[in-house]
Structures are given as structure tokens and as C-alpha cells.
Amino acid sequence: MRTDLLRRVEDRLRSLLAAERDLWSGVHEGAVVPIDALAELIASGGKRIRPAFCVTGYLAAGGDPDDPGIVSAGAALEMLHLSALVHDDVLDDSGTRRGVPTVHTKYTQLHGSRGWQGESRRYGEGVALLVGDLALVYSGELMAEAPRSVVPEWNRLRSEVMIGQYMDVHAAAEFSVDPRTSRLIARIKSGRYTIHRPLVVGASAAGRGDLAPAFEEYGEAVGEAFQLRDDLLDAFGDSADTGKPTGLDFTQHKMTPLLGWAMQRDEHIQALITEPGHTPDEVRRRLLETGVPDDVERHIGGLVERGCKAIADAPVDEVWRTELADMARRVAYRTS
Amino acid sequence: MRTDLLRRVEDRLRSLLAAERDLWSGVHEGAVVPIDALAELIASGGKRIRPAFCVTGYLAAGGDPDDPGIVSAGAALEMLHLSALVHDDVLDDSGTRRGVPTVHTKYTQLHGSRGWQGESRRYGEGVALLVGDLALVYSGELMAEAPRSVVPEWNRLRSEVMIGQYMDVHAAAEFSVDPRTSRLIARIKSGRYTIHRPLVVGASAAGRGDLAPAFEEYGEAVGEAFQLRDDLLDAFGDSADTGKPTGLDFTQHKMTPLLGWAMQRDEHIQALITEPGHTPDEVRRRLLETGVPDDVERHIGGLVERGCKAIADAPVDEVWRTELADMARRVAYRTS
Incomplete structure (x- = not known):
């Protein structure tokens, strides 16, 4: 029951990002970059501790496992955590996360290798700032689907x-x-x-x-x-x-x-x-x-x-x- | 009617921050810094264009001016904008906003003048990142008071x-x-x-x-x-x-x-x-x-x-x- 709910949390995280990707890829080919950064982070693993405690608290409290609201609540907590990770990596200037380059590191390097205008660090950290902001926004979207x-x-x-x-x-x-x-x-x-x-x-x-x-x-x-x-x-x-x-x-x-x-x-x-x-x-x-x-x-x-x-x-x-x-x-x- | 609603939007912004300040000043004297940064930004002016259009859209649509939900919605838009301003100033490395030093500039300078550990720029931009995140969170809080x-x-x-x-x-x-x-x-x-x-x-x-x-x-x-x-x-x-x-x-x-x-x-x-x-x-x-x-x-x-x-x-x-x-x-x- 709990395993099933946590699988549905995972699906909800991916389906939200997939829907956003569909929407934005029709608007501009470049608009999907921050969405894809979040999808990569989700795909790279993580312990999903917060959804696990949320779902456990719900089931222990006798909540109905068929209510989709709890799935959204669990997904919201994980999405908030993604935001915190991306921003935290900027605050700490961490180079890797879950075994892959952190968002700001990746985009700082990309900027440097392409010889773009401006400072590579500001670009990389700026992209990470906005990717984290986007995750924070999506977490609010998800939690709005949970009971008030x-x-x-x-x-x-x-x-x-x-x-x-x-x-x-x-x-x-x-x-x-x-x-x-x-x-x-x-x-x-x-x-x-x-x-x-x-x-x-x-x-x-x-x-x-x-x-x-x-x-x-x-x-x-x-x-x-x-x-x-x-x-x-x-x-x-x-x-x-x-x-x-x-x-x-x-x-x-x-x-x-x-x-x-x-x-x-x-x-x-x-x-x-x-x-x-x-x-x-x-x-x-x-x-x-x-x-x-x-x-x-x-x-x-x-x-x-x-x-x-x-x-x-x-x-x-x-x-x-x-x-x-x-x-x-x-x-x-x-x-x- | 609209002027009154916009005055109440202003009050709601201030009352939310005042309540948070009360709560946190009892927890730790240092915890209020990001809240005060937002309060200063609100006090420093701004055109409040987004609340004005929100409230106008509501009244034009025949909404009840006594419903507190529209006040919260207007305040949420302004709080979101504060978040965008603080983060934007980091992205652009702007030195002043509304005639006063931007958040990251102020805390970069503070760090330098106190001779604290680590890099002043990372500290100042880190504080601004978190101040903007906090405003983004408060904007969600406010909008949760509006009609679904x-x-x-x-x-x-x-x-x-x-x-x-x-x-x-x-x-x-x-x-x-x-x-x-x-x-x-x-x-x-x-x-x-x-x-x-x-x-x-x-x-x-x-x-x-x-x-x-x-x-x-x-x-x-x-x-x-x-x-x-x-x-x-x-x-x-x-x-x-x-x-x-x-x-x-x-x-x-x-x-x-x-x-x-x-x-x-x-x-x-x-x-x-x-x-x-x-x-x-x-x-x-x-x-x-x-x-x-x-x-x-x-x-x-x-x-x-x-x-x-x-x-x-x-x-x-x-x-x-x-x-x-x-x-x-x-x-x-x-x-x-």
C-alpha cells in the first residue's frame, strides 16, 4: 500500500514535468532547459525520505490510500526538496550531487566552453537559481492539489x-x-x-x-x-x-x-x-x-x-x- | 473602493511579515534578518502595479470588495514580485533598487566589513537567494487564502x-x-x-x-x-x-x-x-x-x-x- 503510494508519488513528479515540457516545447525550443534540469535530478536518484514520512503519516492516521491528494502532497515535498538541493549547491558551491555535476557547475562550464557573453559563474549560478525557483513553484502547484x-x-x-x-x-x-x-x-x-x-x-x-x-x-x-x-x-x-x-x-x-x-x-x-x-x-x-x-x-x-x-x-x-x-x-x- | 482594497493589500503584506517577525524573534534573535530584508524592500516603495491590476480585474468582474481573499491575492502577487526583484538583482548584479542597496550588495559588503569566513560574494548572494526564496514561499502562503x-x-x-x-x-x-x-x-x-x-x-x-x-x-x-x-x-x-x-x-x-x-x-x-x-x-x-x-x-x-x-x-x-x-x-x- 505504501510502496504503491510512493510509486504514484514518483509518477506524479514525472507527469508534472512531462506535461510542462510538452507545454513549453511548443512555445520555444529553449524554454525546456530548466524543466529538463529538474527531470534529470529526479532521475538521478535520491532517498525520497520526505514523501516516505508524509505517506506513512497519512496511512498511520487512517487516510484513504485511493485519494490522489496524498500523492500530490508527497510529490510536493520532494519537489520542494529538489529546489532546496539546487539552491543549497550554489550556497555551498558543491560540484557534484547524486554522483553527477550540480546544476550551477554544469551551466557554469557550458557558458565557459561556448564563450558566451558575461561571467560564467553568474550564468551558471543564475540558471541554478531559476531552476530552484521553478521547483519551488512546482512544489506549490502540487501541494495545491492536496486537501486544504x-x-x-x-x-x-x-x-x-x-x-x-x-x-x-x-x-x-x-x-x-x-x-x-x-x-x-x-x-x-x-x-x-x-x-x-x-x-x-x-x-x-x-x-x-x-x-x-x-x-x-x-x-x-x-x-x-x-x-x-x-x-x-x-x-x-x-x-x-x-x-x-x-x-x-x-x-x-x-x-x-x-x-x-x-x-x-x-x-x-x-x-x-x-x-x-x-x-x-x-x-x-x-x-x-x-x-x-x-x-x-x-x-x-x-x-x-x-x-x-x-x-x-x-x-x-x-x-x-x-x-x-x-x-x-x-x-x-x-x-x- | 479600489484605493481601500490596495491599502488593505499593503496592510496584509506588512501584517504577514510582522507576524512572522514576532514568531521568529522568540526563537532566535538572528532568525529575523531575512524577514526584515523583505520588510525594508516593501517600505522602500514600488509601484504595486500587479496588485492594482489584480484588484481592478476583480472589481471589474463584480467581485465583493469585502471578501478578504482578494486582498490576499493582491498581496501574493506583490510578494512574488519582491522575490523576483531580489533574485533578479543577483542575476543582473545590480547595486541599487528603489534607491537603496540591493540585498546581495548589502550582505556582500557586511560580510567583507566584518571579516567573516568564506567569500563575501557567495555570502551576499546566498542571503539574497534565501530572502527571495522566503518571499516566494510567503507569496504562496498569501495566495492560499484566496478562492481556489x-x-x-x-x-x-x-x-x-x-x-x-x-x-x-x-x-x-x-x-x-x-x-x-x-x-x-x-x-x-x-x-x-x-x-x-x-x-x-x-x-x-x-x-x-x-x-x-x-x-x-x-x-x-x-x-x-x-x-x-x-x-x-x-x-x-x-x-x-x-x-x-x-x-x-x-x-x-x-x-x-x-x-x-x-x-x-x-x-x-x-x-x-x-x-x-x-x-x-x-x-x-x-x-x-x-x-x-x-x-x-x-x-x-x-x-x-x-x-x-x-x-x-x-x-x-x-x-x-x-x-x-x-x-x-x-x-x-x-x-x-
Whole structure:
């Protein structure tokens, strides 16, 4: 049932882009470029975590699996995420995503190789800006097909992720040790955006706003675990698994909780990151010496437990409690 | 009646931002920066053309002036426009807007003066990217308060403006003479976005989709006049009036219809624009010599006439036909 719904989410994403492509290719041959950029990104993979939580929240809340509204809601969350990825890659100047060149990298190179007018970087980043804007617009289009009961949660989700992103960019620029801000950003950007609010969007679509508190507690805990795993994968993971370069948090000066805690124990780490001439391996070794990565692993374990407990007493069917507990573990112990 | 509705649009824009500010200032003192950036942009002025056409379309269609949905629809169009302005200023690297520094310029300078980590340009443009994203999200929030009947037109308006922007950026990079593409971009970016679709959003909110054809013909004509005036103001206007530097289309290699037509008559103009060492005054003089600016003036006159004719037989009250004719002239002969 859930697998079928997630397949239909996938179909909806593709059918929207295909319809737009049909419409625009009749207007001007050049107009389809931003649409095709989104289609390529969808085809290149991705975990579809947000649609999965949205659909799970809906089914756990007893929603009708034949209602097309939930399919559109799941697709809207994924389309919003595509927008965030394309814009995020500009903010971070990331070269690859899902194993292929990022949008701004691809169009910066194209501009350079064709010898077009103006600055290649501005062109490439400009195209990515507009491709991300287009995805943001399409996500709104999709969510307008969902029941109106999702609107308040959807509004909060979107403005929150933009403000969280701003705070993240700003914290990276200031790069001062401030664990309160780091944890707030992690909670806003990951917990709520990836898990808590998608679950509540799903429950709201089923008319079960009463599930919001349990889903919030579950989502905040599992979401923090998700983000901490992200930080560990960035610091110690394998880019062949993650599809993007590792060590980006170091080079981008991301004030992650992992780095924040480590810097509190070892002042020297800040210098290793900000001063030239140090390799990511030096940072990794020093990080391990602080013992913080082990602490983070233990903390993840506690968060998963807290998430499962939050859901244990929720008024949802046993089968969905088990499934949500499984999802918590899959998210917290993923390798990519 | 219309003045009152437009005052309420203004209040709605401010009240949304004030409520968001209240919410976020309680979360983190740094979170309000992107909200304040939008509030400053609203306070700095602007012509509010899109809300004016939306509200006019609604009233001409016999909509109830006491329905708060039309206020939200008007505010949504203006908020979308704020997003487009902030992102556009990054695409064009414009330094000022409405007489004050653009968002990316302000935050690039702030970053530099504070000596923060990372590249000042990436920070400033990143903040602007997120401020624009936030405005795009708020515009969706506002439009969700309008009657559902606006959704199809609202969807088309938004995706069209993003794709039109992409085509504009791409045409500026290629900078080949292609009047068909130039006119298409002008029609998409200005006519439809500024006049035709806001009018139809208003008519749809009043349940009068039957007015769409007349509003489309009016909007396409008056919108083209609006854009041609924009091109003339950029080439020959006074930056003290427009609040932004003039000659931007030259330095940004914007393939406007004005430049496209002039380049067809005088090949040398392309070199004056793309090759270093030429002043905007040289381009201006050469443009005038082609006679194209006079032709454009005449063309604007014809477009205004065509717009008025389109509305002359529309099933709307006489008072609104007169008002729409007045608006056509105000838009086509504005000085800022």
C-alpha cells in the first residue's frame, strides 16, 4: 500500500514535468532547459525520505490510500526538496550531487566552453537559481492539489526551511562556537523539515491533526539523529556511497553540532579548519581524538529510543508503530 | 473602493511579515534578518502595479470588495514580485533598487566589513537567494487564502515567470539577434506577468473566468507597451526617477526588443555593447540614429490603442472600461 503510494508519488513528479515540457516545447525550443534540469535530478536518484514520512503519516492516521491528494502532497515535498538541493549547491558551491555535476557547475562550464557573453559563474549560478525557483513553484502547484487541511503545516515547513538555511549560512560565516544555535539550526533544517512536518502534513491530509504532538516528538528526535548521521557521513563517510564529496562541512565552515562540540573540547580544531594548509584527514584525526564522534553515536542511539517511545503511545495502529520504529533506525543508521 | 482594497493589500503584506517577525524573534534573535530584508524592500516603495491590476480585474468582474481573499491575492502577487526583484538583482548584479542597496550588495559588503569566513560574494548572494526564496514561499502562503478558483492562473503565472527569466538570462549570454525570442521573452516576462495574469487572477477570484480572453488581449498589448517603456527608460531615462542605474540592459547584454531591432538596422551597435572601451552615451547616440526609439514610441501608442479596444467590448461596467484605459496610458507613459 505504501510502496504503491510512493510509486504514484514518483509518477506524479514525472507527469508534472512531462506535461510542462510538452507545454513549453511548443512555445520555444529553449524554454525546456530548466524543466529538463529538474527531470534529470529526479532521475538521478535520491532517498525520497520526505514523501516516505508524509505517506506513512497519512496511512498511520487512517487516510484513504485511493485519494490522489496524498500523492500530490508527497510529490510536493520532494519537489520542494529538489529546489532546496539546487539552491543549497550554489550556497555551498558543491560540484557534484547524486554522483553527477550540480546544476550551477554544469551551466557554469557550458557558458565557459561556448564563450558566451558575461561571467560564467553568474550564468551558471543564475540558471541554478531559476531552476530552484521553478521547483519551488512546482512544489506549490502540487501541494495545491492536496486537501486544504495541510496548508498551515505546509506554510510553516517552507518558511522554516528558508529561515533555517539563512541561519546556517550566517553561522558558517561567523563560525563562532555556539552550540545552542547549532542545535537549533539542525532541528529546524533536518528534524522538522525531513521528518516531523512531513509526518504532520500526511496526518493533516487525513484530517488527524490530533497526531501532531506525537509526530512532533518522534520527528524532533529522529530528525536530530538523521542530521547527526549526516554530519558523521560528511566527516567520515565514503563519497562513493553518499554521491557527494565528503569533508564539505570543513571546507564550508559548517558549524555542525559535531564540530561545535569538538571545538568546545579542543580549541585547536577551529584553526585546523579555518587556517590554510591543513588536510581534511588532519581534522578527522583530531576530531576522533576528542571522543566526540563516539559520543555522537551514543547520542544517536538515545534519540532513536526517544523517537520510538514517542510513537509507542500514539493512537495509531500497531503495524504503523512498528514501521515508524523501523524507519527511525533506517534513517539513523543509513550509510548514504 | 479600489484605493481601500490596495491599502488593505499593503496592510496584509506588512501584517504577514510582522507576524512572522514576532514568531521568529522568540526563537532566535538572528532568525529575523531575512524577514526584515523583505520588510525594508516593501517600505522602500514600488509601484504595486500587479496588485492594482489584480484588484481592478476583480472589481471589474463584480467581485465583493469585502471578501478578504482578494486582498490576499493582491498581496501574493506583490510578494512574488519582491522575490523576483531580489533574485533578479543577483542575476543582473545590480547595486541599487528603489534607491537603496540591493540585498546581495548589502550582505556582500557586511560580510567583507566584518571579516567573516568564506567569500563575501557567495555570502551576499546566498542571503539574497534565501530572502527571495522566503518571499516566494510567503507569496504562496498569501495566495492560499484566496478562492481556489485562482489556482490555475496563479500556477501558470509563476512557472511562466521563472521560465521567462531563464530564457532572458540565456538570451543575454548568447546575445544573438533573434527578435522572435526577444519578443517572446518580453511578452512572457512583462505582459503576462504584470498585467494579463494579475487581471485574470482577479477575475477568477470573482468567479468570472469568462473575462479571460478580453483581459488577455488587453494585457498582452498593454504589457508589451509596459516592457517597451521599461527598455526606453533603461536606455534614456533618469536613474533619479527610476531608483536604479540606467543603461543596465547594455552592460548586462539584455537582448531587449529595442536593442534587437536597433542591431538589425545597425550591426555596429552589437560591437559597441560587447566590446570594451565604449560608453553608454555612445550606445545611446547610435541607438537614436537608427530611428528605432521613435518607432518604439509609435509602437507603444498603437499598443495602448489595441489594449483599449480589447476592453471596449468586454462585458464589464463602463466605469471599469474607462479605468482600464486610463491604467493602460499610465503604464505606457510612466517616467519611473
